[in-house]
Amino acid sequence: MSCTLEPAKPGGGIQSIGDIRRITIIGFAIALMALLGACGSTTTSSQAQLSVVRAISPVPTDPSSAALYLSIENTGDAPARLIDVTTASGTGMLHRTEISNSGQAMMTMVSGFTIDPGSTLKMAAGADHVMLPVPVGLVAGDTYAVTLSFTGAPPIRTSAQVVSADQVLN
Secondary structure (H helix, E strand, C coil): CCCCCCCCCCCCCCCCHHHHHHHHHHHHHHHHHHHHHHHHCCCCCCCCCEEEEEEEEECCCECCEEEEEEEEEECCCCCEEEEEEEECCEECEEEEEEECCCCCEEEEECCCEEECCCCEEECCCCCCEEEEECCCCCCCCCEEEEEEEEECCCCEEEEEEEECHHHHCC
8 A cells, every 4th residue: 555645626625535544543643642642641631639536626715606627738739728617507718817916815707718739728726717607505425417518628617526625725
């Protein structure tokens, strides 16, 4: 089988079976190169990989709401942003605690906390935390369900352990 390219004849179009073979072979070669190029490319999308390391809540002093302290690790290669925390009793509020020049602690509501790749968001007493509506009557040893919502990562459902005030500081 010989494949020689001949100049197109006036009027164009396919003139013979040989023309069809050449077009088929060229089309197949182009398709094969495109397929091999796609197989050789490795596209990986960046994403956050989040896990809750610890979630505790001191016995509530107000019977209907409690503070939530937790740590969220991001072992992925993209940031994620905690934007919402809910319980069966309602939606929580994200707070940042800042110390003023006079030494007074002030809580400010924020829209979220960013967790960079390779870092851990640590919420603790006297620092960033969540205030949540919780079931009435919680005592040390109880748990309640919490759903954490993010941008850049799927939601996480976990449970918070209710602990005594002295265990919060450990």
